[in-house]
Amino acid sequence: MPKQKVGISICNASLQYQDSNQAIIEHFNLRMPLGKWTAILGKSGCGKTSLLRYLAGLLNENVLWSGDITLHGIETLQDNIAYMAQQDLLMPWLNVIDNVCFAFKFSDRRLSDTDNKRAFQLIDLVGLGGQALTMPAQLSGGMRQRVALARTLMQDKPVVLMDEPFSALDAVTRHRLQGLAAQVLADKTVLLITHDPQEALRLSDALYIMQGSPAGAISLTLPNTAIPRVFDAQLAKLQQQIIDSLEVDYV
Numbered sequence: 001m002p003k004q005k006v007g008i009s010i011c012n013a014s015l016q017y018q019d020s021n022q023a024i025i026e027h028f029n030l031r032m033p034l035g036k037w038t039a040i041l042g043k044s045g046c047g048k049t050s051l052l053r054y055l056a057g058l059l060n061e062n063v064l065w066s067g068d069i070t071l072h073g074i075e076t077l078q079d080n081i082a083y084m085a086q087q088d089l090l091m092p093w094l095n096v097i098d099n100v101c102f103a104f105k106f107s108d109r110r111l112s113d114t115d116n117k118r119a120f121q122l123i124d125l126v127g128l129g130g131q132a133l134t135m136p137a138q139l140s141g142g143m144r145q146r147v148a149l150a151r152t153l154m155q156d157k158p159v160v161l162m163d164e165p166f167s168a169l170d171a172v173t174r175h176r177l178q179g180l181a182a183q184v185l186a187d188k189t190v191l192l193i194t195h196d197p198q199e200a201l202r203l204s205d206a207l208y209i210m211q212g213s214p215a216g217a218i219s220l221t222l223p224n225t226a227i228p229r230v231f232d233a234q235l236a237k238l239q240q241q242i243i244d245s246l247e248v249d250y251v
C-alpha cells in the first residue's frame with residue numbers, strides 16, 4: 001500500500017464475549033487509511049461483525065476488550081460513526097424521507113430547513129428522486145439499500161462502518177450500488193465487511209483477511225489505482241490469493 005495517513009489503527013487487540021471462555025480475536029492489528037476504504041474478509045463466524053459492533057459502541061458491556069485504538073482527526077469514535085448493516089433496517093412505518101432523517105429523531109438537534117433540503121438532495125443523489133414519500137414496503141431490495149445509504153450520508157459522520165451492505169442484491173444492482181457508494185462516501189474513512197473478494201478489491205485501499213481461531217488479520221498489498229477499480233487480470237490474481245488465504249481456515 002502506498003504511504004497513506006492513518007485514520008484509525010487497532011493494535012494488538014483481543015475481543016472475547018463475557019459468556020464465552022475463548023477470545024474470538026487475538027493479536028489483531030489493523031490500520032485504516034484516513035478518508036479511504038478498508039475491507040475485511042474472513043470465514044463466517046471469525047468475528048468480523050463483532051469487531052464492527054465493538055467499534056460502533058454496540059457491545060461495550062458484553063465483551064472483554066484489550067488493545068489500543070488510536071484515532072487521527074477525531075477525538076472519539078462515539079459520535080463520529082455511521083453504521084450501515086446488511087439488512088437495510090428501515091422503519092416500515094416511516095416513508096423514505098423520514099427514514100433518511102431517522103437519526104435526528106433521537107438527537108437533541110431539530111431538523112432545520114437546510115437539513116430537510118439536504119435529505120431531499122441525498123435521496124436524489126442515490127437515484128430515488130421523486131420517492132421521498134414512498135413507504136419501504138413499496139421499494140425493491142436495491143432501492144431500500146439506497147435509502148439506507150442516503151440515511152448513512154445524512155448522518156454525515158467521518159467514519160462509516162459497513163457490514164455486508166450489498167450482499168443481498170443481484171449482481172448488477174450490487175455493482176451499481178458499489179460504484180455509487182464509492183462516489184458518495186469518498187473522503188470518509190470506511191470499514192467494509194464483505195464475503196466477496198471482488199467487492200473488496202474493487203472498493204478498498206486497504207484489505208485485510210481475518211484468519212485463525214482466535215482470528216488475527218493479515219494485510220494484502222493492493223494496486224495504487226483509482227477506486228472503484230476495474231476488474232482486470234491483476235485483480236483476478238489477487239482474488240485467487242484471497243481465496244487461497246481464506247481456504248486456510250476451511251481445512
Ligand SMILES: Nc1ncnc2c1ncn2[C@@H]1O[C@H](COP(=O)(O)OP(=O)(O)OP(=O)(O)O)[C@@H](O)[C@H]1O
Nearest residue numbers: 017019020024042043044045046047048049050051
Ligand atoms: N452476543 C454474543 N455472545 C456470544 N458469542 C457471540 C455473540 N455474538 C456472536 N458471537 C460469536 O462470536 C463469533 C463471531 O461472530 P461474528 O458474528 O462476529 O462473526 P462474523 O465473522 O461476522 O460471521 P459472518 O461472516 O457469518 O457474519 C461466533 O462464534 C459467534 O457465535
